[in-house]
Structure formats: structure tokens, C-alpha cells
Amino acid sequence: MxxxxxxxxxxxxxxxxxxxxxxxxxxxxxxxxxxxxxxxxxxxxxxxxxxxxxxxxxxxxxxxxxxxxxxxxxxxxxxxxxxxxxxxxxxxxxxxxxxxxxxxxxxxxxxxxxxxxxxxxxxxxxxxxxxxxxxxxxxxxxxxxxxxxxxxxxxxxxxxxxxxxxxxxxxxxxxxxxxxxxLKNDEFFTRNFSIQPNPVSDVFNVTSKNGVAIETIQVLDINGRIVNQLNASSTESVQVNVANLNAGVYFVKVQSELGVGTSKIIKK
Structure with a gap:
């Protein structure tokens, strides 16, 4: 804990x-x-x-x-x-x-x-x-x-x-x-992005709230290791597949044109 x-x-x-x-x-x-x-x-x-x-x-x-x-x-x-x-x-x-x-x-x-x-x-x-x-x-x-x-x-x-x-x-x-x-990373994320669904079984979507272009997305485990990474090519909505991950808590790190935001997801 x-x-x-x-x-x-x-x-x-x-x-x-x-x-x-x-x-x-x-x-x-x-x-x-x-x-x-x-x-x-x-x-x-x-x-x-x-x-x-x-x-x-x-x-x-x-x-x-x-x-x-x-x-x-x-x-x-x-x-x-x-x-x-x-x-x-x-x-x-x-x-x-x-x-x-x-x-x-x-x-x-x-x-x-x-x-x-x-x-x-x-x-x-x-x-x-x-x-x-x-x-x-x-x-x-x-x-x-x-x-x-x-x-x-x-x-x-x-x-x-x-x-x-x-x-x-x-x-x-x-x-x-x-x-x-x-902004703190979580505040930046909350202002500019959303994750749906969360908790997630297989696939979740990261969506820009304010037209902020998404450049890359990383999924990290609680030890800080990158377990998934996507290059988003400056889009405003990205689908991320985590079906192969074990159940638990992960972090989603979004690199955007305005900065970096981080949020937490739960994999069921």
C-alpha cells in the first residue's frame, strides 16, 4: 500500500x-x-x-x-x-x-x-x-x-x-x-482528457476535451515499467487495448502538444 x-x-x-x-x-x-x-x-x-x-x-x-x-x-x-x-x-x-x-x-x-x-x-x-x-x-x-x-x-x-x-x-x-x-500532472489530465471506460476489461479510449492534440500514450504498471505505448499522430481520440494485461492498477501517461498528463486506470 x-x-x-x-x-x-x-x-x-x-x-x-x-x-x-x-x-x-x-x-x-x-x-x-x-x-x-x-x-x-x-x-x-x-x-x-x-x-x-x-x-x-x-x-x-x-x-x-x-x-x-x-x-x-x-x-x-x-x-x-x-x-x-x-x-x-x-x-x-x-x-x-x-x-x-x-x-x-x-x-x-x-x-x-x-x-x-x-x-x-x-x-x-x-x-x-x-x-x-x-x-x-x-x-x-x-x-x-x-x-x-x-x-x-x-x-x-x-x-x-x-x-x-x-x-x-x-x-x-x-x-x-x-x-x-x-499544473500537477493529474490536474492537467483532468482538464484536458478523459478515459472511458474505467475500470476497463479490454479497450479504453483517451479523448481530448479541449481539442488538445495527443502525441503519445504510455501505460505503466505500478513499478513504472512501460507495458504499452502508442504513437497517436496528433489526434484527439485514441483507443488503447489492454486485454493482455493482468488485473490491477495502471497509469496512463499522455504526451500532448501542451504538456504531459497522467491518470490512473483499473484493469479488471
Whole structure:
């Protein structure tokens, strides 16, 4: 049992999990000119730099208002990030930011977060909403984070949309960050592949979930010996015959265009 557990850890764990920062804007330069700003409601009010350097909590960021001194606003304001390169994917991508609604008495501002490969509001609206909230009670800078879809690759843009609200006050954003971290082999497998059936008697299928091309498949016993290997020629579904194997636990190791994933099967 201990031997099996140890070998499971060897096969199913990757070597390191350090994060790589792909994008960070802490707005310390008080400059948001590299963001694409869209005043979709055309009221002349949009996201602006904000400097709270002398008023607690101390920060610099960007702000969108639903009320100004001249009266109520009904914003539909977009702030779209500069280009962020995710590369070929196959990693855990996390988007994080800090947010606050500035007035505790008027704190029902609403915003949503989108991600697209194209930096415009039309493209963003064609994608699923990544995150949305009404900021009731969020009256100090508060961290938020979401895991981005594993299907995202290449160049992406992150959008913050202040919308569907009127006559509250203002929301501020700070510390927008995108990080990348290696997936464990089993996490990578679960995100990108499936095995059916499992347990298996004779034949099982390895199928790509996200169009990830399969290059090779190895079946290993609990001692790490390769008992079957297939070259898949970059297909998205592969049939593996294990009829000649003894009953027991085996590991399926998939080499793909994005990386290596490992999962466990039971041979009946």
C-alpha cells in the first residue's frame, strides 16, 4: 500500500509550482493610457486614474463613477487591459485584482469581468462573464481572484465593465495581475482528457476535451515499467487495448502538444 501511494505521488505530481507573473498593473505611475477605455453609454464619463495617496486606505488605481457632483450617472464603462501573452496554455492561469466601492452609504455599484482574444467590447460581450458582483459592503480595498478557463491560449485581454447601476458613487480597481503556474500532472489530465471506460476489461479510449492534440500514450504498471505505448499522430481520440494485461492498477501517461498528463486506470 505504501509502495503504491509513493508511486502514485511520483506519477501524479509535477516537480515545481512556482508562479510566473504574466501581467501586473499596480497603477503606481498614475497612468492608464495603455488600457483601452470605452465609454459605451457615451456620457463623457469614463475610467480615470485615481490617487488615494493621502486618504486611507492608501493606493493608486483606476475609477469609474455612477455619480458625480453634477448628478447621477448610468455608466457602461469598459477598461480593457494591454495584451497579455499566455503562450501555448496548459498551465493554471489566475486573474486577481483589488476592488472597493468608495462610499459605504452608496455602495451598490455593479461590475463584471470578461476575457477575450480581442480588445473591444463587442468581442468581450460574445464571451462568458468571468466574474460579476454588486459591491455592497465592500468599502475597503478587497482582493478578488478567479481561475481563467484552461482553453485560453495566446494573447488575451482582460476587461472590467462598470454597468447596470445608477446614482451610487464610484468603484476603484487596483493591482490587476495575471499569473501562470504549472499544473500537477493529474490536474492537467483532468482538464484536458478523459478515459472511458474505467475500470476497463479490454479497450479504453483517451479523448481530448479541449481539442488538445495527443502525441503519445504510455501505460505503466505500478513499478513504472512501460507495458504499452502508442504513437497517436496528433489526434484527439485514441483507443488503447489492454486485454493482455493482468488485473490491477495502471497509469496512463499522455504526451500532448501542451504538456504531459497522467491518470490512473483499473484493469479488471
Amino acid at each position: 505504501k509502495k503504491l501511494l509513493l508511486l502514485s505521488l511520483i506519477f501524479l505530481c509535477s516537480i515545481g509550482y512556482s508562479q510566473t507573473v504574466l501581467f501586473l498593473d499596480d497603477f503606481q505611475d498614475s497612468d492608464i493610457s495603455d488600457w483601452t477605455l470605452i465609454d459605451a453609454d457615451a456620457d463623457g464619463e469614463d475610467w480615470t486614474p485615481v490617487n488615494m495617496a493621502t486618504t486611507a486606505p492608501l493606493y493608486k488605481g483606476m475609477r469609474s463613477a455612477s455619480w458625480i457632483s453634477s448628478g447621477a450617472l448610468t455608466p457602461d464603462n469598459w477598461a480593457i487591459s494591454p495584451a497579455i501573452d499566455l503562450g501555448a496554455g496548459g498551465t493554471l492561469i489566475t486573474l486577481s485584482w483589488d476592488v472597493v466601492d468608495r462610499d459605504p452609504s452608496w455602495d451598490l455599484d455593479n461590475y463584471s469581468v470578461y476575457v477575450s482574444n480581442t480588445p473591444d467590447d463587442t468581442s468581450m460581450l460574445a464571451t462568458p462573464v468571468i466574474f460579476t458582483e454588486v459591491l455592497a459592503g465592500v468599502n475597503v480595498m478587497t482582493p478578488r481572484s478567479v481561475t481563467l478557463p484552461s482553453t485560453l491560449t495566446g494573447t488575451i485581454y482582460v476587461a472590467f465593465r462598470h454597468h447596470d447601476v445608477t446614482d451610487q458613487f464610484a468603484i476603484d480597481m487596483d493591482n490587476v495581475k495575471v499569473t501562470s503556474a504549472p
